[in-house]
Amino acid sequence: MSFHKIIDSRNIKLFTNLGRSKGNYLFDSNGKKYLDMYGNIGSLPVGYNHKRLQELNLESPEIKKLLIHRPALGVNPPIEWKKHVELLYKNYSPGGLDFMYVACGCGSGANENAFKAAFVKFARNNYSEHSMEDRLKTALDNREPGSPNISILSFKKGFHGRTMGCLSTTRSNAWHKINIPAFNWPVAPFPQLKYPLHKNELINFLEEEKCLDETVKILKENKTIAGMIIEPIQAEGGDRHASNDYFIKLRQLALDEDVTFIVDEVQTGVGSTGKLWGYEYWSDDKKYLPDIMTFSKKMQMSGYFCKSEYKTDSPFQTFNTWMGDPFKVILSNEIYKIIADEKLLENSTTTGEYLMRELLELEDKTGKIRNIRGKGLFIAFDCDNSILLKERLIENNINIGTCGKQSIRIRPSLILSKKDVDFFIYKLKKSLL
């Protein structure tokens, strides 16, 4: 049996020659070279074969033992686990979120457990009229009150993963959801802004107010909403932005209605937008911090930071066998050092701004691209036919992704340089002809 018969390879675009790839440039199995503006669907933090990662000695006893074993970190972790966890928290934690869950294998696992933490907190305040005996008995039967009919509110075009809890909050693409049962959870509108943002402030403000009003109404009418989940920039849904003002008002609304505010930073996190976490743009005021902030992708593993009140009542409620992977935590800590030492947040901001300017200029000159939007290196634009443009770009040595039939999304690693941008713009011009 051969590869393409054994596994589902329908989405595979090219095979990477990882040994030869370097920085932002990847080589495919035929030796063709590409500027990688897609970065393993936004999960490549510091390019290919970064010198500092190559210097990691995987044969050193302290690393090797964590790689040839897969310890059950929740019951018998290795001694070193403490040190790695403390460093991870020091590196990445948003001040004010005291608790960390680094115990899952993918972004969906992070969101599933975040939902569970929100549900457990909600139930703590809302089910005291039922006896514990009754709640435990009915929980085993998937019936109320033990299995309460409570929900997570998500937003139109949001994407939060593909396991069945997550999938019930995902609204980006019906093909992810069709034929799979879903919880009957509510959805709120997400602002559809006009781009470029600085030229459309009034109309965008009105759109955001309309969406907020609708969300208030949903929350007032539905008292079984335990939490809401939102992306700082909707990614899979088409790179849809909203203003800092919108997010602050939404966060305040969650506080007013006592609903857990979950921010999904799986795609926006770890410098993609120019800040370590995308929500940092909203406000410096600690009161607007998320209750729970989930991560994955560029972190190389997944989990969440949260307020300590989101520690579940029973340690088994967010438990699993492996509870993560210690080497991925080491890798994530190494990546943090690179980001800090090479000032990659600043690079994401300045190179991103340069790329935005170049794209706006290209729009002015050609009229063939439009709705250019971005923060840091998290950038997208629209065109007449994104599938066709993507194919031409790949022909012209640019690896890139689409979102929907009209948008091209740019998700490079944080080390993208102005020179890379110039190469990209040159190739984009050529592909637009």
Added chain:
Amino acid sequence: MSFHKIIDSRNIKLFTNLGRSKGNYLFDSNGKKYLDMYGNIGSLPVGYNHKRLQELNLESPEIKKLLIHRPALGVNPPIEWKKHVELLYKNYSPGGLDFMYVACGCGSGANENAFKAAFVKFARNNYSEHSMEDRLKTALDNREPGSPNISILSFKKGFHGRTMGCLSTTRSNAWHKINIPAFNWPVAPFPQLKYPLHKNELINFLEEEKCLDETVKILKENKTIAGMIIEPIQAEGGDRHASNDYFIKLRQLALDEDVTFIVDEVQTGVGSTGKLWGYEYWSDDKKYLPDIMTFSKKMQMSGYFCKSEYKTDSPFQTFNTWMGDPFKVILSNEIYKIIADEKLLENSTTTGEYLMRELLELEDKTGKIRNIRGKGLFIAFDCDNSILLKERLIENNINIGTCGKQSIRIRPSLILSKKDVDFFIYKLKKSLL
């Protein structure tokens, strides 16, 4: 902030000194030595620091590049991915299951995607009266017919994971489920047999027939059941066994009713029961093969084997960013070589039989343990107070797990020797005094 404040460490029993641990013996952070009869919750395949795994050269270019990157295997996999996947399939696939999904981070991910594959197949045959347009539109809103009200049948005391689809099929412990919404999916009885099995054949046969009759009734009455999921031995639920005859009849029932038959080998797989997969005990007849067989734990990564008809209609339905982890596949292939070369399936059988005999003798002599049950090294017994006995065993240098208040479960690695068994029995006797 320190470790115990940052993460939920309530389940941590001891910290392992991985560097010093060897074979079936682990050292904790205080230098105390234990015979490990728990094996990282059944996920340690070949003991600690196996010579062959130590010989893996992690600094070799072909391995290192897969460790310092985390490629998106579904879109831009490394060239080597083909080779590793083909070998994995060759090593572990049950003949007759043509398709493999190795694309998730934990056992729950494997089961969630198996459910999705079963749902997609069910809908392929059952929703043709609705227009595709209507199905896609309603799927985005979590409404029928796009989000159909269909289900997975599970069995009392079954355990299949903790994400929200999986958790709806988990019935082992209410504390895993309380306060978390669940799909209102059906449950069937699982036989509660009397042990030892060979002394209770008639009464056990009658119990199994009663459970099968009840299951037939549930399937006949409920035409929205897309699949059923069952463990070859219920593990978390208390090591509950059923006969080969029971499983064959159940599998035939699934064929008759056109319901996907999913076998969860997360805990029973990779030699634990003396065969590579636990279902192999049931029959040599290919027609009794599972439709889908999920794995994790001793495999070091998770996924499933299935019939090729379970390839989903859209490649996005069982997609995610990383689609697994290539190094874990290499590790799994190395472990297979060790299992084959050291005849560890045979060892699991013979050492397991020896341990069973010793336990039965201890029951006869002391009357302090009972209901001894097992296959290969997958063994459990009951006692008056499992929590207390476990504590005494840990004091007496045996690392071990419980299931429930009455059962002790034994989940060693496959290299357990008769000498290790003698040490265990000696310590168990001492702990029972």
